Amino acid sequence: xxxxxxxxxxxxxxxxxxxxxxxxxxxxxxxxxxxxxxxxxxxxxxxxxxxxxxxxxxxxxxxxxxxxxxxxxxxxxxxxxxxxxxxxxxxxxxxxxxxxxxxxxxxxxxxxxxxxxxxxxxxxxxxxxxxxxxxxxxxxxxxxxxxxxxxxxxxxxxxxxxxxxxxxxxxxxxxxxxxxxxxxxxxxxxxxxxxxxxxxxxxxxxxxxxxx
Numbered sequence: 001x002x003x004x005x006x007x008x009x010x011x012x013x014x015x016x017x018x019x020x021x022x023x024x025x026x027x028x029x030x031x032x033x034x035x036x037x038x039x040x041x042x043x044x045x046x047x048x049x050x051x052x053x054x055x056x057x058x059x060x061x062x063x064x065x066x067x068x069x070x071x072x073x074x075x076x077x078x079x080x081x082x083x084x085x086x087x088x089x090x091x092x093x094x095x096x097x098x099x100x101x102x103x104x105x106x107x108x109x110x111x112x113x114x115x116x117x118x119x120x121x122x123x124x125x126x127x128x129x130x131x132x133x134x135x136x137x138x139x140x141x142x143x144x145x146x147x148x149x150x151x152x153x154x155x156x157x158x159x160x161x162x163x164x165x166x167x168x169x170x171x172x173x174x175x176x177x178x179x180x181x182x183x184x185x186x187x188x189x190x191x192x193x194x195x196x197x198x199x200x201x202x203x204x205x206x207x208x209x210x211x212x
Contacts, residue, residue: 048116
């Protein structure tokens with residue numbers, strides 16, 4: 001004689017197994033959706049988003065130009081003399097760009113504090129030469145040790161590499177057309193703040209070309 005099966009007990013086990021399977025499926029789906037975002041957030045915790053850097057230099061640029069305008073009687077800065085100073089600020093060898101071919105002369109070199117590279121960054125202020133007086137270019141330089149992050153169209157964090165070039169708006173009002181060009185040569189992160197698209201295109205080739 002066969003023992004009787006406990007149907008109630010069997011049904012209970014089936015329901016528990018089905019519920020457990022559904023939970024596993026739900027967790028898998030959620031991980032597929034939010035897993036990359038969680039990983040991206042962990043990456044952000046280990047790096048510096050370029051958005052924070054852009055906001056900082058956008059404000060610092062205004063102060064730098066104002067300071068330079070109040071010292072218009074000072075002679076333009078000798079590019080050669082400042083190369084050693086900038087290299088010391090960055091903690092690595094660096095050749096200060098000569099932008100005379102783009103119509104700019106170097107007016108001022110100062111230490112700067114850029115997010116992600118405090119005490120290891122520099123601020124170079126250039127002014128346009130005649131006949132285009134009145135235009136300013138402020139170049140920020142920061143030691144790049146792979147700590148800077150950009151984001152793709154899906155909001156995923158990526159290390160900012162020398163293959164990248166970004167243009168970001170830093171206008172302070174509706175009449176302002178200022179923007180910043182961002183790139184890296186590997187050891188140094190560049191942020192060139194210019195007054196409009198035309199000036200950006202004019203200096204882009206010079207600034208992004210490999211330095212000799």
